[in-house]
Amino acid sequence: MAEKTAPVSARVVLQQCLHAKLQVKPAEVDSDAEWVEIQRGMVIYICFFKGATEGIIPKMVGALLNVKLCELDSGKYVSVLDLPGHVLVVPQATLGGRAKGKSMQYHGNIDKEDGKRLYELLVSRCEQQLSSSGACVEAGVAVQHGTYGNRQVLKLDTNGPFTHLMDF
Amino acid sequence: MAEKTAPVSARVVLQQCLHAKLQVKPAEVDSDAEWVEIQRGMVIYICFFKGATEGIIPKMVGALLNVKLCELDSGKYVSVLDLPGHVLVVPQATLGGRAKGKSMQYHGNIDKEDGKRLYELLVSRCEQQLSSSGACVEAGVAVQHGTYGNRQVLKLDTNGPFTHLMDF
Numbered sequence: 001m002a003e004k005t006a007p008v009s010a011r012v013v014l015q016q017c018l019h020a021k022l023q024v025k026p027a028e029v030d031s032d033a034e035w036v037e038i039q040r041g042m043v044i045y046i047c048f049f050k051g052a053t054e055g056i057i058p059k060m061v062g063a064l065l066n067v068k069l070c071e072l073d074s075g076k077y078v079s080v081l082d083l084p085g086h087v088l089v090v091p092q093a094t095l096g097g098r099a100k101g102k103s104m105q106y107h108g109n110i111d112k113e114d115g116k117r118l119y120e121l122l123v124s125r126c127e128q129q130l131s132s133s134g135a136c137v138e139a140g141v142a143v144q145h146g147t148y149g150n151r152q153v154l155k156l157d158t159n160g161p162f163t164h165l166m167d168f
Numbered sequence: 169m170a171e172k173t174a175p176v177s178a179r180v181v182l183q184q185c186l187h188a189k190l191q192v193k194p195a196e197v198d199s200d201a202e203w204v205e206i207q208r209g210m211v212i213y214i215c216f217f218k219g220a221t222e223g224i225i226p227k228m229v230g231a232l233l234n235v236k237l238c239e240l241d242s243g244k245y246v247s248v249l250d251l252p253g254h255v256l257v258v259p260q261a262t263l264g265g266r267a268k269g270k271s272m273q274y275h276g277n278i279d280k281e282d283g284k285r286l287y288e289l290l291v292s293r294c295e296q297q298l299s300s301s302g303a304c305v306e307a308g309v310a311v312q313h314g315t316y317g318n319r320q321v322l323k324l325d326t327n328g329p330f331t332h333l334m335d336f
Contacts, residue, residue: 013181013331045331066270079270094330102234102247104332156324162262163181163213164272165333 009052010060010118010168011095013045014069015161020088022146023153033153036144041085042070043156044126047095048110048118057118060168061125069164081129084136089123089145090152091115116148177220178228178286178336179263181213182237183329188256190314191321201321204312209253210238211324212294215263216278216286225286228336229293237332249297252304257291257313258320259283284316 020043025034044064068077070085080087093115097104110118123145130136130143146152188211193202212232236245238253248255261283265272278286291313298304298311314320 011333013333045329063267067267067272068270069272077271090329092329092331094332097332099231099235099334102236103245104235104237151328152326154324154326154329156322156326156329158320158322158324160319161213161258161260161322161324163260164262164265165179165181166267 007051008167009049009056011047011049012060012064012166012168013092013095014064014164014166015043015045015156015158016070017041017043017088017156017158017161019157021155022088022090022144024147024150026151026153036088038086038088038142038144041083041087041141042080043088043090043154045090045092045095046119046122047092048115049096049108050110052110052114052118054118054121056168057121057125061122061129063166063168065126065129067166069162071160071162081133081136084130084133084139084141086141087126087130087143089119089126089143090154091119091146091148092152112149119148175219176335177217177224179215179217180228180232180334180336181260181263182232182332182334183211183213183324183326184238185209185211185256185324185326185329187325189323190256190258190312192315192318194319194321204256206254206256206310206312209251209255209309210248211256211258213258213260213263214287214290215260216283217264217276218278220278220282220286222286222289224336225289225293229290229297231334231336233294233297235334237330239328239330249301249304252298252301252307252309254309255294255298255311257287257294257311258322259287259314259316260320280317287316
C-alpha cells in the first residue's frame with residue numbers, strides 16, 4: 001500500500017490538456033464574463049494548507065514545471081517546460097477538504113489572505129520560469145491563471161487527463 | 169498543516185461537471201471512436217494501490233455517492249444521489265504516481281488484473297446504488313464509465329470543478 005507520513009503544506013492536482021478555458025471574471029449586468037484559455041499543456045489545481053510559507057514556492061514550481069508528465073508522439077514523457085506547453089493555474093481550495101461523515105471540512109486550509117499571497121507568488125514564479133526558457137519563449141507558450149477566491153468555471157479538453165497528485 | 173498517516177488502498181479525485189464525455193473505444197480503421205457522456209453530476213477518477221481488496225468497495229462507494237459535494241442553486245450542498253446527478257467513473261492509474269526526481273514512479277499501484285476486477289466491482293456497486301435510489305431512477309440519472317487500461321480521452325465542462333481528493 002502507499003503511505004504518507006509528512007505534514008503537507010500544499011496539495012496540487014495536475015491534468016494534461018489539449019485546450020482549457022477558465023472564467024476569470026463572471027458576467028455582470030453591464031459586462032460579459034471574461035475568460036482565459038490555453039492550448040496544449042498542463043492544468044495546475046492548487047490548495048495551500050495552514051503553515052505553508054513563501055519558502056515552499058521555488059521548490060514547488062521547480063517540481064511542477066520539471067516533472068516529466070507530458071507525452072510526446074514518440075511515447076516519451078517530457079516536462080511542460082520541455083514540451084513546451086502552456087500552463088493554467090487554478091486556485092482550488094476544495095482540494096484541502098477532509099470528509100467527516102457526509103460533509104467535507106476545510107479546517108486545514110490556509111486563511112484567505114495568506115493563500116492569496118502564496119498563490120500570486122506561485123503564479124509569478126511560474127511566469128518567470130517560462131519566460132526564462134528559450135524553448136517556451138520561442139513557442140509562445142505562457143501562463144494563464146484563475147482569480148483567487150472566485151468560482152473556477154472551467155472547460156477542459158484532453159487526450160487523456162493523466163491526473164496526478166503532488167503534495168508538498 | 170494537514171497530515172496523513174494511514175496506508176492507502178485507493179485514491180479518488182472527484183470533480184463536479186455540467187457535462188462530461190469520455191472515449192470508451194478509440195477509432196479504428198473500420199469504425200469510429202465510441203464515447204459515453206453524462207450531464208450534470210460527478211466525475212470519479214480512481215486508482216487502486218497494492219493490497220487493496222474487495223472489502224473496501226462498499227465503504228468507498230457509500231462515501232463517494234453520499235458525501236455532500238454538489239451545490240444547489242440555494243447554496244446548500246447535497247450528495248450526487250440526492251442531487252440527483254449522473255456519475256462518470258474514470259480509471260486513472262496515474263493518480264498512484266510518486267515523484268522521484270523528475271520522473272513519476274508507480275511502484276505502489278495494484279497489478280492490472282486485480283485493478284480491473286476492483287474497478288468493475290466499484291462500477292457495478294455504483295450502478296446498484298443509483299438504481300436502488302427512487303430519486304435517481306425517476307430523474308433517469310445513470311452511471312457511465314471508462315474502459316480499464318485504455319487511454320481516457322475526456323472532455324469536461326464545469327460550473328466550477330470543485331476538485332476533491334479522497335484516500336481510502
